Amino acid sequence: MTSSTTVNAGYWYWKGELQPENIDSKLFTHLFAAFADVQTNTSTGTHDLIFPTGYEDKFQSFAKTVKIKIPDVKALLSIGGDTDPSVFSEIASKQTTRQAFIATCIEVATRFNYDGLSLHWQYPNTTDDSNNLDALLTEWRTAVKEEAPELLLTAAVYYSPLYYPIDAIKTSLDWINVMAYDLQTPVTSPNFTLPPAPWYNPHFSPQIISVEDAIIAWINATVPANKLVLGLPFFGRSWVLQNADEHEISSAAAGASILLCWDDVDWL
Template sequence: MASPNDDRVVKGGYWYCDNKLPTPVASIPSNNFTHLFAAFAEVNPTTYEVTFPEEHREQFSTFTLTVQGINPDVTTLLSIGETGVSTTSTFASLASHFNTRKSFINSSISLARSYDFHGLSLHWLYPSTKEEMANLGSLLLEWGAAVKHESELTGNDKLLLVAAVYYRPTYRTFLYPVDAIAGSLDWINLVAYDFYNPALSWNATGPFAALYNGHIHEIIPRSADHGIIEWSQSKVTATRIVLGLPFYGAAWLLDLDIDLEDSTRTDIFAPAEGPADGQADGVYVDPSDGTILYNQIKYFEERHPEGIQEYSADYVVDYFSAENIWIGYDDIKSITAKVKDAKNEFKLLGYYAWHVGGDRQGILSITG
């Protein structure tokens, strides 16, 4: 199947096969996107071949057919990955040897072609040693050469090749293989969220997905603009960067024992005591890090009409507080501002949403 025209701004979205709050592929508002990512294909830890997760095989195998039934012009990419940070991940193992990289690469191309995907996306979060970064570079160079060779051999349009990366080109103290990224990938998806959540900032709330951050106590500001600038100063130009927009946020328990003015108590960086309860007034919050989907946030707001909803133009984030719960997230105002600055201020290739199942009646998908 020929790929749709991809000489265009990227307005992407990830579909995630979430077992807790599943989203049928057929429910994705495909008309709101130029590119859709099916997440996540898995890597066999023994053979290092790429496969669909067995319980979601049907949705992956019909993904392109289903979303193009609504929008024939949407481009689909098969995303291979994991959601957590692991220094001993399957990716670290497969990337360490030529033969295992070859098994991964060949099977990924075969799987994408067999089910009419137009591209492949790597979601290895995050290479955590100097050696892993070097091996990632080898993987990307070999993968890029392989998709080019396959296209020349078959006459098919070349598969797109994308990777999700940390918001900065340095993770911990380890530099990403920027030469290999610039030489092999069509673009990078910048993970520009989760800057603050209760797992990272237990004692204070924070701007979950700050576009800007002038907080005086930050040695390295956790914000998208700093990452964009650093990546753009490497060999990865702004026109090959796609900004991540979260369709979820993070919920803290406010520390009400500290004597503060009411306005300070509900502000960004207000004192907190960890993540909100896993079942906060009928909505689901991940008890480990306080993450909560956008549709759950809006439901929580409806349950608390007395709550305070605020927007910060300094950080470009929204936040809501009610009783002893404080939630940082992106709503219509912050998404609109981010999309505007991605286009006009930073001149990026586009933006993507993680993930479409977090939206509510397409409110965020049509914003921008």
């Protein structure tokens, strides 16, 4: 991604009600189809890309569908997201499984006319994962250069750069989508409310992680700012208040509410 490239992207999530044909593509430069699952084939030891049952046609036609009115919009296939992260640890651990996985991803992307691929390994969390992800990204970029040089390569990443191979990200990916949301949730903070995606730390509290903290962490890790795309959630989290009259940030809570407000496209 060059410094002049603007990424105004959205994620279409197959579990929502919005269908690809109803997305207003003119609002975006890039659209992601989320998610292709990764399943281990126990008989062959390989890893297959699987589209969600009943939505195969939506994924297969996604690129064509979103380009009907806006041919210049870029369509990317998001891989993972809902996939057990141990599957990616397994794939990345050996050169043979990395190469087979890479070949499968490129083949699927080109067959269904996607403009790029996005890895959603949520999340690498060991030094071995980091080293193996380094190899995966490096080998993936090499294969794309040789087989499909027009394909974009991106990844969605945690708000913290810990356990990510920074050099490989800088050299092998066009950009990364920083998931700077759900920084505080009713799961991580059941006893008092906190903002899930605050732009800044409103009280400079060590308990609160902010969007600013996330972006600064990645810049301090030496990833160029023009390779960082900020993820914005189109959903909200809710708590059950212990006292309905006390409803400020940090008010006492009794765990999560069943209410979750969300839209079908997350923006970047």
